[in-house]
Amino acid sequence: MAALHGLIRGLLNATEAHEGVTARGWVRTRREGKGFSFLELNDGSCLANLQVIVDDGAPGSEALPDFQTGASVEVTGDLVASPGKGQRWELRATRVALLGQADSEYPLQKKGHSLEFLRTIAHLRPRSNLFGAVFRVRSRLAYAVHRFFQERDFVHVHTPIITTSDCEGAGEMFRVTTLKGDIDAKPSADFFGKPAFLTVSGQLEAETFACALSRVYTFGPTFRAENSNTSRHAAEFWMIEPEMAFCDLAGDMDLAEEFIKELAVYMREQCGEELALFERFVDKEVRRRLDFVIERPFQRVPYSEAVEILRRSGRKFDYPIEPGLNLQSEHERFLTEEHFKAPTTVFNYPREIKPFYMRLNDDGRTVTAMDVLVPGIGEVIGGSQREERLDQLRENLRRQQLSEADYWWYVDLRRFGTVPHAGFGLGFERLLMFLTGVANIRDVIPFARTPGSADF
């Protein structure tokens, strides 16, 4: 019986009627009948509401006028088969109690609200069907991410959030300081004795652990101070970065593709109720896209070949296609959605457009970079085999005008027992957008931080 005193999810999944159960939650709507009222109760444990029947005169029913949308209540009664359509079980109340009132100013009324409006009430939107579903899915997929790596003997490493290397090379960084006034006047007086920042990637630190524990991954907050105003960028997001010693680019691509597939399968099998909601109200194509990724084998194509395909496609693109230029979103989407009609991994990019840590190929012109492209989104994963040769890494640093002294510990990995190793990075929110169909990154983060906005 104890379990039945738990969440509404448990009550609705009951296999038989039960007397004397208690449900707690928030009122979604109330309908008054002759001599009794219907309450729809939701506690966020699942999408569905629990229908409650309260007879006039039942203990606590005198407060029913205050059981308005948004109010928190506790109901005790008997779980019985529902004679009405639309639900299997309902709760016949023997006692009701108002825990917390919600008056008519409660902004989340029982009506369709725009996503833009819901963002302005981020403290209340988890009580809506859509956002309850999004954040239940976010939690389960975070679990699936850990499960994927733990089952493959990866060690979870908590890489630092504050860093003093301002040269991780992945974009503008947020400054962390305890100084007042001119913070650049005397950096040695600062808390860490030098300028400090919020991390833009845990990769370099993860590499050190991979070169000790063989297989590691990070899954944590990441920060970018870029003034990016798009539906795909946030100043604070969660990144997943596996790193594997004794692994080359092929092994890296294998893992990336397996990862995407497994999470799509997990979404399909473990989040069916939410997926149905997303399919209906958010993105009619989401289930088809998941099946597309699950069923179709990934295509692998070198960058040079991808460029040729784009050139010969006869398609007019807004941006030029030339060897040595980065592929634009429109190019990536053409490859995966129209040309291959499959998830696609592009690899071996020109060294000029990629960071110093990527391994130089024997041709001397390309590096072992790879991007995994999926339909609807484009790039979801970027990774590479890392440059493990000491001399070559030093040359890469020189070419990109980076100081070896700033990377002394990173270079040390190549001095002492260096090994081939590889890894990739994945934005957790972008993965969520792909798996749920939600179009704006602000709607898969509980409280989004974007330029000019850090409320709540």
Added chain:
RNA sequence: UCCAGAGUAGCUCAAUGGUAGAGCACGCGGCUGUUAACCGUGGGGUUGUAGGUUCGAGUCCUACCUCUGGAGCCA
């Protein structure tokens, strides 16, 4: 940061330069084992902000603010 669009009731939206409206929500009444119930009725507004044009501005002009979409950067 660049380009485009939008800000009118709590929410979603109407309103030829000429008296600011509807639906939902909320109050009241009615009806009903109802399903975002239904029917009737009532209250609800500094039209994003500041200027300007005009006899008259929600509507036209200028600036700013905010939001949205797209681009760049990227995950």
